[in-house]
Each structure stands twice: as structure tokens, then as C-alpha cells.
Amino acid sequence: MIIMTYAFMRYTGDAKLAAKHYYTLKGWADYLVRNALVHSDQLTGDWFVTTPGSNQTNLALKGLIALKSMVEIQKAVGMTNESSTYENAANSGLQQWIELSSSGKKLRYESRSEEPQLLHGLYADKLLGLGFVPESVYAAQRAQWAAGMSVVIRGVWGGAG
Numbered sequence: 001m002i003i004m005t006y007a008f009m010r011y012t013g014d015a016k017l018a019a020k021h022y023y024t025l026k027g028w029a030d031y032l033v034r035n036a037l038v039h040s041d042q043l044t045g046d047w048f049v050t051t052p053g054s055n056q057t058n059l060a061l062k063g064l065i066a067l068k069s070m071v072e073i074q075k076a077v078g079m080t081n082e083s084s085t086y087e088n089a090a091n092s093g094l095q096q097w098i099e100l101s102s103s104g105k106k107l108r109y110e111s112r113s114e115e116p117q118l119l120h121g122l123y124a125d126k127l128l129g130l131g132f133v134p135e136s137v138y139a140a141q142r143a144q145w146a147a148g149m150s151v152v153i154r155g156v157w158g159g160a161g
Helices: 002-012 016-020 022-035 057-077 080-101 122-127 135-144
Strands: none
Touching: 002 016, 002 022, 002 057, 002 122, 016 022, 016 057, 022 057, 022 080, 057 080, 057 122, 122 135
């Protein structure tokens, strides 16, 4: 919701929505400071993943991008006195994420998966013009998927269950 609120604010030029819901957004950001990078029992929002997972590479990245978005929201609504907490958590979290997720050429650190991850959460960094995620991550994604994406069919949604 932080990313969506910032996107609305950025593309409409209207910070009233963010100001109105600032303390709700702050509560979510506080949660992300503690849980974005290393999390357990979280659903991703992907319709075909019906069981909670831990340490999901893409979900962690989205959480860190949300923290960076919160810094921008705080600037827009005049609450910059608290932004260093989120800025520091986002920046240090991203460095840790890069270390954890780099396995040769595969960006992933999920405990149960050897599959490389398609980091669709990167879209928010580009969409919002944050420039938060380094080019090396984008380059690794391009190299990882140069031959195309593999299709994994699981359970009833893919017809294999």
C-alpha cells in the first residue's frame, strides 16, 4: 500500500491522500523495518501461491522499495524528522538483500527453492523513478532470463494437481 500511495501521489502531484493516511502508512513502514528483509509466513499476493512462505526474494525487495517510497512520502507531507529511520533501513536492507540473493547468477534466497526468481517487484523502482536498486541487479536479471523464463506448473491452478 505504501508503494501504491506513493505512486498516486507522484503521478497526481497530490499528497493529501498520503497525509490523511500517514499514520497507517507509518505503521506499515515500521513493520517493514523489522520484517522486510527476513520474514516468515507471508503470502505474496500471487494468486497461485496459496501457502505462506519465508524469506521470499521478491517480497523482500518490494518491502525495501516500500521503505524507500515512505521516505518520499514523508518529504511530501512534511514529516522528514522520521525519514532517516526508513532511509537507513532501506539502504542497509538493500545491501544485505543483494548479498543474500546473489547465488552465482541466480537472484534468490528462499530456503525451499533452488529456482531463480523473476523480480517483478523491480517495476516499482522504475515506475516511481526511485533509482534505488542498482543497475547490477537489473543486469543480473537480464542475464538470468536471457534464454527466457522457465514455466513451473504447480497444483490445481496449473492443471497438474
